[in-house]
Amino acid sequence: MRAAVLREVGKPLEILDLEQEGPKAGEVRVRVKAAGVCMSDYHIMNGDWPLPLPMVLGHEAAGIVEEVGPGVAAVKPGDHVIFSFRPNCGHCRYCAEGRSVLCIGRNDTPRWRMLDGSARLSFDGEPVNQMARIGTFSEKVVCPAEQVVKIRGDLPFTHAAIIGCSVATGVGAVIRHARVAPGSSVLVIGCGGVGLNVVQGARLAGASPIIACDLLDRKLDLAKGFGATHFINARTEDAAARVRELTGGLGVGTAFDAIGGEATAVFAIEALAPGGHAVLVGIPAFAARAPINPAQMVYSEKTVSGTYYGSVRPAVDFPLLADLDLEKRIDLDGLISRTYRFDEINEGFRAMLAGEVARGVIVFE
Numbered sequence: 001m002r003a004a005v006l007r008e009v010g011k012p013l014e015i016l017d018l019e020q021e022g023p024k025a026g027e028v029r030v031r032v033k034a035a036g037v038c039m040s041d042y043h044i045m046n047g048d049w050p051l052p053l054p055m056v057l058g059h060e061a062a063g064i065v066e067e068v069g070p071g072v073a074a075v076k077p078g079d080h081v082i083f084s085f086r087p088n089c090g091h092c093r094y095c096a097e098g099r100s101v102l103c104i105g106r107n108d109t110p111r112w113r114m115l116d117g118s119a120r121l122s123f124d125g126e127p128v129n130q131m132a133r134i135g136t137f138s139e140k141v142v143c144p145a146e147q148v149v150k151i152r153g154d155l156p157f158t159h160a161a162i163i164g165c166s167v168a169t170g171v172g173a174v175i176r177h178a179r180v181a182p183g184s185s186v187l188v189i190g191c192g193g194v195g196l197n198v199v200q201g202a203r204l205a206g207a208s209p210i211i212a213c214d215l216l217d218r219k220l221d222l223a224k225g226f227g228a229t230h231f232i233n234a235r236t237e238d239a240a241a242r243v244r245e246l247t248g249g250l251g252v253g254t255a256f257d258a259i260g261g262e263a264t265a266v267f268a269i270e271a272l273a274p275g276g277h278a279v280l281v282g283i284p285a286f287a288a289r290a291p292i293n294p295a296q297m298v299y300s301e302k303t304v305s306g307t308y309y310g311s312v313r314p315a316v317d318f319p320l321l322a323d324l325d326l327e328k329r330i331d332l333d334g335l336i337s338r339t340y341r342f343d344e345i346n347e348g349f350r351a352m353l354a355g356e357v358a359r360g361v362i363v364f365e
Helices: 038-043 157-178 193-205 217-226 239-246 262-270 294-300 315-328 342-353
Strands: 002-006 016-018 026-039 061-068 081-082 121-123 126-130 140-144 148-150 186-189 209-213 231-234 252-259 274-281 303-306 336-340 361-364
Touching: 002 342, 016 336, 016 342, 026 081, 026 342, 038 342, 061 140, 061 157, 081 157, 121 252, 148 315, 157 193, 157 252, 157 274, 157 315, 157 336, 157 361, 186 193, 186 262, 193 209, 193 217, 193 262, 209 217, 209 239, 217 231, 231 239, 252 262, 262 274, 262 294, 274 294, 342 361
Parallel strands: 186 209, 186 252, 209 231, 252 274, 274 303, 336 361
Antiparallel strands: 002 016, 026 061, 026 140, 026 361, 061 081, 081 148, 121 126
């Protein structure tokens, strides 16, 4: 079985032939059909998120269940599924509250190994880790059954794959986390894969205006197609002044930082109207720190929050997002700028970093 493995920080992924054990109790084996190319994978590749190597990367994917281990009842062979990169133990305080993306019930084993602490992959007799216990840049994945969600069979696998991260994170940040009200003003900072989904989530919520901000005009052009009404190129304009101009000097009701950086987090807060809400969506380097103005927070009653995975409930929201796509209420086809063969995976990362695509997707034969 072939998989794309990171063996050294700063180096390209290597497609290697790995040995794979079959599923044990509570696990499934899935044939991967499509996998998205995401900045989160690159954070590991460039060392922003130091994790133990070698590791199969990939966390945004969909496929078909081939085999289930003892005790698995939620899915069966032949089911179409989307991978979830978060566990769902079902019994910790957060799972019990319906906030399964914050699950703490699986913290007793490393998040790059199975729930029993062992690996299912090996190369030359040595264990190979799996990103988020899934590692979906792989022809087949063995993972905990709780990390796959059954979906309808008529959804294209390319669409299903991107629901598993960028769509859920972006749309969920608006609908599930911020609960943006119709008519509320929204600023979206960063119009990559996640940011474009924040834009279409804001459109779905009935927000107005929807202000898109990026450094590249081609990404702002993409944002227009997903519902943005006003546009700021922060490379050529004073972005803060432009936000004030577009909002009568007040600022926006909700600002989303889809980049995950120190400067963008500060901008999201400063762009708010009094009583506004800044939502940090993009995940920065672990060492990043953003200075805020506490007096501004107090006097203006501003709120800052983070949202992980869009605060979605994968078992509930993945099928819902699939329905919204097939009902044409969100546009997933327009997000997929380019597809790649598995052996073109490093080209997918090059194009992503160059800002050439909204989302690139690896399609497996």
